[in-house]
Amino acid sequence: xxxxxxxxxxxxxxxxxxxxxxxxxxxxxxxxxxxxxxxxxxxxxxxxxxxxxxxxxxxxxxxxxxxxxxxxxxxxxxxxxxxxxxxxxxxxxxxxxxxxxxxxxxxxxxxxxxxxxxxxxxxxxxxxxxxxxxxxxxxxxxxxxxxxxxxxxxxxxxxxxxxxxxxxxxxxxxxxxxxxxxxxxxxxxxxxxxxxxxxxxxxxxxxxxxxxxxxxxxxxxxxxxxxxxxxxxxxxxxxxxxxxxxxxxxxxxxxxxxxxxxxxxxxxxxxxxxxxxxxxxxxxxxxxxxxx
DNA sequence: CGGGACTCCTGCCAGC
DNA sequence: TGCTGGCAGGAGTCCC
Numbered sequence: 001x002x003x004x005x006x007x008x009x010x011x012x013x014x015x016x017x018x019x020x021x022x023x024x025x026x027x028x029x030x031x032x033x034x035x036x037x038x039x040x041x042x043x044x045x046x047x048x049x050x051x052x053x054x055x056x057x058x059x060x061x062x063x064x065x066x067x068x069x070x071x072x073x074x075x076x077x078x079x080x081x082x083x084x085x086x087x088x089x090x091x092x093x094x095x096x097x098x099x100x101x102x103x104x105x106x107x108x109x110x111x112x113x114x115x116x117x118x119x120x121x122x123x124x125x126x127x128x129x130x131x132x133x134x135x136x137x138x139x140x141x142x143x144x145x146x147x148x149x150x151x152x153x154x155x156x157x158x159x160x161x162x163x164x165x166x167x168x169x170x171x172x173x174x175x176x177x178x179x180x181x182x183x184x185x186x187x188x189x190x191x192x193x194x195x196x197x198x199x200x201x202x203x204x205x206x207x208x209x210x211x212x213x214x215x216x217x218x219x220x221x222x223x224x225x226x227x228x229x230x231x232x233x234x235x236x237x238x239x240x241x242x243x244x245x246x247x248x249x250x251x252x253x254x255x256x257x258x259x260x261x262x263x264x265x266x267x268x269x270x271x272x273x274x275x276x277x278x279x280x281x282x283x284x285x286x287x288x289x290x291x292x
Numbered sequence: 293c294g295g296g297a298c299t300c301c302t303g304c305c306a307g308c
Numbered sequence: 309t310g311c312t313g314g315c316a317g318g319a320g321t322c323c324c
Binding site: 076 | 315316317318319320
């Protein structure tokens with residue numbers, strides 16, 4: 001799933017179709033995603049105007065009219081498709097049919113559908129169903145269990161080398177695991193952790209507590225740089241992820257180590273080979289020769 | 293409490 | 309061609 005850059009790309013893709021627009025009808029095609037959907041979920045969304053879209057870590061927050069927030073996590077395979085004029089009723093002669101003219105929203109894994117008042121159909125699909133949605137009062141947003149423990153936004157002002165250093169202090173876990181923990185820094189996932197560690201020349205096996213001010217400086221910069229570049233590239237496209245418009249991000253062509261097992265290390269002057277190992281059940285890619 | 297293993301679900305791909 | 313096992317961008321829960 002999408003990590004921070006992919007989620008940000010999705011947010012940007014959805015914004016023009018949702019912000020300031022009303023949901024004429026929401027449809028839920030199953031009672032649960034990863035978790036049970038809230039009571040009367042579709043009913044409560046129907047007729048509501050979306051004020052604005054925000055991203056926090058890997059979450060998309062749709063602030064709704066009426067002081068409620070639709071919280072969305074894409075999990076591993078969640079995606080939104082936007083179909084202009086795809087809603088039933090958008091085309092004369094097609095009124096009150098559940099199926100859009102182009103069939104959008106009828107796939108096995110099309111779980112949630114938003115028919116906007118301008119006729120745009122927005123379809124949420126998620127074949128692995130690790131994603132989820134919730135509907136929560138605006139006032140309790142910061143107390144929400146999904147959001148409360150999140151670490152600093154790596155692209156925000158609250159993140160710095162000093163903050164990172166503080167958050168790694170005393171932690172015996174490998175730095176790779178510490179960075180995947182959303183309480184350390186919010187929004188990183190397997191790809192960008194591998195890439196940031198490579199850029200900063202830090203071994204994924206190094207204990208988090210052994211990161212000093214200098215390495216923290218390099219690591220914080222690498223995290224910011226790699227995320228920024230990935231967002232500019234429209235995210236990374238693997239297997240089952242695509243942007244809202246079906247276009248593909250292209251940052252995957254810039255991976256230095258992720259999924260590059262056996263490849264030559266791209267660091268200038270390094271003759272190492274990219275290695276794959278497994279840490280807490282997840283693949284780690286790194287160059288043993290220049291990452292220390 | 294910190295940290296690691298296991299789990300949820302489905303699809304795809306390599307290898308036999 | 310068809311089956312099987314392994315793997316996938318996440319993260320909550322359980323257990324030591």
